[in-house]
Amino acid sequence: MLDDFFMRALVAGVGLALTAGPLGCFVVWRRMAYFGDTMAHSALLGVALSLLMNFNLLISVFIVAATVSLLLLLLQKRGTLSTDALLGILSHATLAIGLVMVSFMTWVRIDLVGFLFGDILAVSRADVDLVWGGGILVVFAIVWMWRPLIASTVNPELAEAEGMQPEKTRLAFMLLMALVIAIAMKIVGILLITSLLIIPAATARRFSTSPEIMAVLASLIGALAVVGGLFGSLKFDTPSGPSIVVAALGLFILSLITKPRTSVVEHSAANQGGQA
Amino acid sequence: MLQTPTRNASPLVSLAGVGVRRQGRWLVRGVEFSIAPGEIVTLIGPNGSGKSTTAKAAIGVLKADEGRVERKAGLKVGYVPQKLSIDWTMPLTVERLMTLTSTLKGAEIDAALEATGIRHLARAEVQHLSGGEFQRALLARAIARKPDLLVLDEPVQGVDFSGEIALYDLIKTIRNTTGCGILLISHDLHVVMAETDTVICLNGHVCCRGTPEVVSQSAEYQRLFGARAGQTLAFYNHDHDHTHLPDGRVLHADGSITDDCRPNDGHHTPVVPTGRAGPMRIVHTHGPDCGCGHDHGAAPDSNGQQEKRDA
Secondary structure: OOOOHHHHHHHHHHHHHHHHHHHHHHHHHOOOHHHHHHHHHHHHHHHHHHHHHOOOHHHHHHHHHHHHHHHHHHHHHHOOOOHHHHHHHHHHHHHHHHHHHHHHOOOOOOOHHHHHHOOHHHOOHHHHHHHHHHHHHHHHHHHHOHHHHHHHHHOHHHHHHOOOOHHHHHHHHHHHHHHHHHHHHHHHOOOOHHHHHHHHHHHHHOOOOOHHHHHHHHHHHHHHHHHHHHHHHHHHOOOHHHHHHHHHHHHHHHHHHOOOOOOHHHHHHHHHHHHO | OOOOOOOOOOOOEEEEEEEEEEOOEEEEEEEEEEEOOOOEEEEEOOOOOOHHHHHHHHHOOOOOOEEEEEEOOOOOEEEEOOOOOOOOOOOOEHHHHHOOOOOOOHHHHHHHHHHOOOHHHOOOEHHHOOHHHHHHHHHHHHHHOOOOEEEEEOOOOOOOHHHHHHHHHHHHHHHHHHOOEEEEEOOOOOEEEOOOOEEEEEOOOEEEEEOOHHHHHOHHHHHHHHHHHHHHEEEOOEOOOEEEOOOOOEEEOOOOEEOOOOOOOOOOOOOOOOOOOOOOOEOOOOOOOOOOOOOOOOOOHHHHHHHHHHO
8 A cells, every 4th residue: 555655655644644633732722833843944954964964854844843943942041032033044045055055065966955945755665653652652751741731831831830840741742742753844844834833723712612622633634635735736736735734724724614612712812801 | 637837847938049041031030948747838029020939849840950959758739720721622621620640539639629629510511610710729629629828820810709708718718628738829919818828928039927817807908898708808008119110120118229129138128017016018119110019008908909809
C-alpha cells in the first residue's frame, strides 16, 4: 500500500495533521501563532547548518528551533523590547541567515522551494515512519502533561500556586513544537507549517464544548484538510502543500457559514464579564 | 463545627521580614505574619501597596528577595487570583474549570458549586458568566480541591453588596467546616470581613495590624449596615503616620524624611496590636496628601465609606 507515492503522502499528511491538532489548540489558546511562525522560519537556518556540517537534517532543525525559542524566553526576561518585536527580529533574521548561508554553499544542490513550501509527494517510506513515530511521541507527551498544560494556559500563577510547574510545562511545550516543526517541514514546508497548526484548531473552536473535544476535532479537521488538499492537488495539478492549506481554509470558512452555537457578539460581551 | 481557630497548631505559612524587589524598586518590604489552620488573615491597603505581591510571595509564586517564607511541607493551596481572563478560544465550562489543577469526584464538584450557589451554571461556558458569577466559579474551583490554605485575591470584586455578604458568609462557613487557613485580600480599605482574625494594612510595608472584631459589634456600625451585615463585615479604622512622596521617599509625621519606611525605624508612632478585647482604633496622625486613598484623620473614615456603599 505504501509503495504508491500518493498513498505515502496521504498517510504521512494525515499523521502530521493528527499530531498538529492538539498542539495547534495550545498555539491558539496561548496566542502563540507568531511564535510558531518564528520557530518554523528558523527551520531554514537548521537546514543550512545541517548541510554545512553534514549533520542529520531533522535533529539540526529541531535544535535550531528549540534554541530560538529558548533565546526568545531569555530576551523576554530582559524585557527591553516587546515580544512581537523580538519575534519579528528572530523570525526573519533566522530565515534570512538560512537563505544567505544556502546561497554560499554552491557545492550543494538544494531544493529551496521544497523546503519553503513542502514536497509531500516526495516523502519516502522512512519519512512516513518518522512522521508517525514522532507524532505518537508528541501526542503521548501532550496527553501525559495535559492537566498542567491546560492549567498553565488558563493562568500560570494559579497553576504554580497549586503545586504545578508552569515554567517547565512551557519549556516542554516549546520542545514539542520544535519537534513537530522538524517533522512537518518536509510535508507542508517552512512557510506553511503554522497554518496547519492554527487553521484546524480555529475551525474546531466553534463546535467544541471542552478543550479535549477541541483538540480531537482539530486533529480530525486537519486530517480532512490533508486528504482534501492532496486529492485537490492531484485533480487540479496544484502544489500539494499550499493545496492542503487552501483545503483547511475552505473548512474554516465552511465552519463560519454553518449555524454557530452562540453569536460572536455574545462572546465578546461575556469575555469582558469574565475579565471583570 | 470547628469553632475557634486552632492557634497552637504550627502555622501553614509564615513570613519573616519578607521583601520583594522588581527592577530596583521594593514592591513590599518587612512583611511579617503567619497563618494558622482555621485563621483568617485579611490584607488591606491602597493600590500598589503590595497586597497581591505579598500573597504571591506567601504561596511561592513570587520569590522573596529578602526575608524568609516558610510553608508547611505538602501545603495544599487553593488560589483565586486577582485577575484571570480566559481567552474565548478555549472552550471551558464551569464544570471543566473545577478540575483545572486536580482530579475531583462528581460529588465534590457538585458540592462546591452548590456551596457557591452556581450549580445551575455547571454547563455554562465561563466566558458567558457575569463578573459575580465568574468570581463564584473561581471560588468554587479553589474550595473544591479542599485546600489547607485558601488564598483569595479580592474575591468579591464585581459582586454586589448582598452578594458580597453572601460570599463572606460562605468563606466563614468554609473556614468553620474545613478548618483551613484563609488569606484574604480586600479591595476595600476600611471594610473587612468580620470573622477576620488579623487585619494587616500594607503600604509597601506593614502599616498597622489588629482585629476588626470590636468594631463590627458597635451600635453605630450595626445601624449603618444592619445587623446581618454586622455579622459579616466590619470596619477597620486606621490612619497613617507618614506620607509616601512621589520620588519614593517618605515624609514622617515628625517632619523627617527617609528613603524608605520600615517598622521600628523610630519615626513611627508605636503600632499597638490591639488584641481581641482591646479598642479597635490604632491612632496616629497623617500628612495631607499621601495619595494612598486614606482619609487623613478629620472625618471618620466610616462615613465616607458608608456614603459610597449606599450610593
